[in-house]
Amino acid sequence: MNATKAWVEAQFPLIRHHGSLVYLDSAATTQKPEQVxxxxxxxxxxxxxxxxxxxxxxxxxxxxxxxxxxxxxxxxxxxxxxxxxxxxxxxxxxxxxxxxxxxxxxxxxxxxxxxxxxxxxxxxxxxxxxxxxxxxxxxxxxxxxxxxxxxxxxxxxxxxxxxxxxxxxxxxxxxxxxxxxxxxxxxxxxxxxxxxxxxxxxxxxxxxxxxxxxxxxxxxxxxxxxxxxxxxxxxxxxxxxxxxxxxxxxxxxxxxxxxxxxxxxxxxxxxxxxxxxxxxxxxxxxxxxxxQVGYDFIHKEEMGLTKYAYDQLSHLNHIQIYGPLDIKDRGPVISFNVEGVHPHDVTTILDQDHIAIRAGHHCAQLLMKRIGLPSTCRVSFAVYNTTEDIDRLIESLKKVRKWLGYES
Incomplete structure (x- = not known):
């Protein structure tokens, strides 16, 4: 079949049920389509x-x-x-x-x-x-x-x-x-x-x-x-x-x-x-x-989202991104930190805006030690995500340091 973005988005009942949810933790587990x-x-x-x-x-x-x-x-x-x-x-x-x-x-x-x-x-x-x-x-x-x-x-x-x-x-x-x-x-x-x-x-x-x-x-x-x-x-x-x-x-x-x-x-x-x-x-x-969806469609959509998110995150002050600088050298995963804010605090604040991301060492403590980090925030994408999801992530991140009193 020739999948469309609208058709794919409509296949996931949990995302439809939680209309305000932005789910950006697909590297941990993906949502299930209706047919599964x-x-x-x-x-x-x-x-x-x-x-x-x-x-x-x-x-x-x-x-x-x-x-x-x-x-x-x-x-x-x-x-x-x-x-x-x-x-x-x-x-x-x-x-x-x-x-x-x-x-x-x-x-x-x-x-x-x-x-x-x-x-x-x-x-x-x-x-x-x-x-x-x-x-x-x-x-x-x-x-x-x-x-x-x-x-x-x-x-x-x-x-x-x-x-x-x-x-x-x-x-x-x-x-x-x-x-x-x-x-x-x-x-x-x-x-x-x-x-x-x-x-x-x-x-x-x-x-x-x-x-x-x-x-x-x-x-x-x-x-x-x-x-x-x-x-x-x-x-x-x-x-x-x-x-x-x-x-x-x-x-x-x-x-x-x-x-x-x-x-x-x-x-x-x-x-x-x-x-x-x-x-x-x-x-x-x-x-x-x-x-049915096709790997070509999945890869194109997910990497498009990854590039969009990377570009948007790069324009934010006080954000440090980890991993490859070149999008072609990474999968649909981005780890980052907000300067001065513990990743768990970041995810807690984002959760107030119904945005679900991961924080921690991601079961990769040796890698974290190599980079000199205790933990990071991680966003990860699947084919059901949209650029609107990323826009909401960015707007919520802008509030994090203000919410904790680092900025007025």
Whole structure:
């Protein structure tokens, strides 16, 4: 379909319901379009049954709907096989799964795991636990003042001892686009596998895992118009074959004996227990919505909003913006601070004007420490936002220092 801005805006009932709300926290979670809400409701009202167990019609139809989403994710990422897609609770669980299921059997004492200073905590702590357990070494790619990995350091930090490199594609704190191609090239030169955190990438533009030659890619449904508690992990099949089960129990076995059990094939062996069926079906509908709107439309709209917001913020006194100066080097995220005002105070004041933004360290304390900041304000955009939203943000920000008595 040829999406229009008016049509897209009309698809989000929460935004319609809160007519005065300006929602600028989509990097944390996006709002859901009507069709996603309706699809989940239809499943619960008309189609609810467990999957992969019943031979009766209702269960078979639920299973088909669930399995179809795996195909949707495969096509979304341009993966080669349905089996390369594993459903999880989200990006965090996906990273923990890879760290345990791949890292535990493949890492030896003295081996290296490389991250970047710009990582979300979800892409740090699982690896900290892994290297501690395996007596391996954790290293970091440095970043510059814009939060971008310093390319000249890639060749020296990633060495022959490096076995795993796990990096974000886009910084959730500053919106910085990372030099992923350079990281992958160097990692593969030394035989390391690359894990890509796509939580802030897949919702906004086409990610082709085959073209990237990505070994693993993880992302979450709720950051791309879908339900919470659902995510996907892509892995090259040859690597998935080397992995051990992350959790055990029902639906991931073929046969159980008193002392031993045989596991189901990939991907079922990584999906123990009854999954979030309604959430995954809703995830599929969110993908359908993105396909209807189109990545080209989404990217154009979001980056237009980002440029407009950046320009407007730049003209305000007492505002410090962080991250890339060039809009083409960032995603739809802008972090900033108001001189003399704590970010939490800024967001509290903006909330009085029904403007929702994020304040804090954004689960990126290493990056904040590198830049010398305890926290920032963050605005992040989705395709449902408008320039009018940004105008209201700017007008509200003009009042912040006056409200606190810094200006008359």
């Amino acid at each position: 809400i309706n699809r989940i409701s239809k499943y619960n009202r008309q189609e609810h049954a467990n999957i992969h167990r019943g031979v009766y019609d209702l269960s078979q139809k639920a299973t088909m709907a669930y399995d179809q989403v795996r195909q949707q994710v495969k096509y979304l990422l341009s993966a080669q096989r349905d089996e390369e897609i594993i459903f999880t609770k989200g990006t965090t669980e996906s990273l923990n799964l890879i760290a345990y299921s791949y890292g535990m059997p493949m890492l030896s004492e003295g081996d290296e795991v490389v991250l970047s200073i710009a990582e979300h905590h979800s892409n740090i702590i699982p690896w900290q636990q892994l290297v501690k357990n395996k007596k391996a070494v954790l290293k970091y790619l440095p970043v510059d003042i814009e939060g971008r990995i310093i390319e000249s350091a890639i060749g020296t930090v990633i060495t022959e001892k490096t076995k795993i490199v796990s990096v974000t594609m886009v910084s959730n704190a500053f919106g910085t686009l990372q030099p992923i191609a350079s990281v992958i090239k160097r990692a593969h030169e030394v035989g390391a596998v690359v894990v890509l955190d796509g939580a802030q990438s897949v919702p906004h533009k086409k990610v082709d895992v085959k073209a990237l030659d990505a070994d693993f890619l993880v992302f979450s449904s709720h950051k791309m118009f879908g339900p919470t508690g659902v995510g996907a992990l892509y892995g090259k099949y040859a690597l998935l074959e080397k992995m051990i089960p992350y959790q055990t129990g029902g639906d991931m076995i073929e046969y159980v004996e008193e002392q031993t059990s045989t596991f189901a094939p990939i991907p079922q062996c990584f999906e123990a227990g009854t999954p979030n069926i309604e959430g995954i079906i809703g995830f599929g509908e969110a993908i359908r919505f993105i396909e």
